[in-house]
Amino acid sequence: xxxxxxxxxxxxxxxxxxxxxAVLRRLGDGPxxxxxxxxxxxxxxxxxxxxxxxxxxxxxITTEKVGRVRTCELNPETYAAVEEWLKEQRQxxxxxxxxxxxxxxxxxxxxx
Amino acid sequence: xxxxxHFSFQADMQSNRxxxxxxxDASKDLVWDCYTKAELLDQWFAPEPFTAKTKSMAxxxxxxxxxxxxxxxxxxxxxxxxxxxxxxxxxxxxxDAFSDADGSINRDMPVSIWDVxxxxxxxxxxxxxxxxYETPEALQQVIDMGMKEGMKATLSSLDKLLAKxx
Numbered sequence: 471x472x473x474x475x476x477x478x479x480x481x482x483x484x485x486x487x488x489x490x491x492a493v494l495r496r497l498g499d500g501p502x503x504x505x506x507x508x509x510x511x512x513x514x515x516x517x518x519x520x521x522x523x524x525x526x527x528x529x530x531i532t533t534e535k536v537g538r539v540r541t542c543e544l545n546p547e548t549y550a551a552v553e554e555w556l557k558e559q560r561q562x563x564x565x566x567x568x569x570x571x572x573x574x575x576x577x578x579x580x581x582x
Numbered sequence: 583x584x585x586x587x588h589f590s591f592q593a594d595m596q597s598n599r600x601x602x603x604x605x606x607d608a609s610k611d612l613v614w615d616c617y618t619k620a621e622l623l624d625q626w627f628a629p630e631p632f633t634a635k636t637k638s639m640a641x642x643x644x645x646x647x648x649x650x651x652x653x654x655x656x657x658x659x660x661x662x663x664x665x666x667x668x669x670x671x672x673x674x675x676x677x678d679a680f681s682d683a684d685g686s687i688n689r690d691m692p693v694s695i696w697d698v699x700x701x702x703x704x705x706x707x708x709x710x711x712x713x714x715y716e717t718p719e720a721l722q723q724v725i726d727m728g729m730k731e732g733m734k735a736t737l738s739s740l741d742k743l744l745a746k747x748x
Contacts, residue, residue, distance in 0.1 A: 563589075573625050578608060
């Protein structure tokens, strides 16, 4: 349980920064090199690499170094959580609307 | 058998927007009432297993609906809808925010704007809700919260299962 709690904290720490969220959004379009990812930010490479490592430690991205280029990619497993959230939202709407169907049926009966 | 009522749910992460469209087998007047009168909203607005409980309602421009989603243990999760503009029977625009029991809006939580439209598709009515978050960060925050809750739920059901097995 402690281990899981610690993992969860790492993930939320990773999300809790606008640079890291921007990197995640950019990676949503496909894999990219660290230098491409760093380009939009007015930031030296060492602090930027720290963000990349935070994301990697949280399991949100994976990185691979080929020659001099380090390429980053979203980790689909962690990102499945987003899909899960959308599925839940959809189910919640389906649930309230089933209730509304019932209510409308009752109201129509009463009107007759 | 009647054909299924149309239902679609779309998320646009680029524009921070959720679009929910649904058909109802009733007149526009009746559906409008169900969306705008507290005693009717209380009967459907909270998804299972929650129930909705209105504390105050003023369906008018500048007015607001303050209600709680009550879970099966009796915990209250307060929500406040502020009505920005209303076109009777056709639609309204409102701000959806978390609040406390006194109706003060929780500024730490993301707020979204709802654009709701009602369209006559006699004998049915088509309702569209477009829920827009202020920024991509706000939508991300909502997703993160949902993810955290989801993980907590998964972990706690795992704990229960483990307790049962040992």
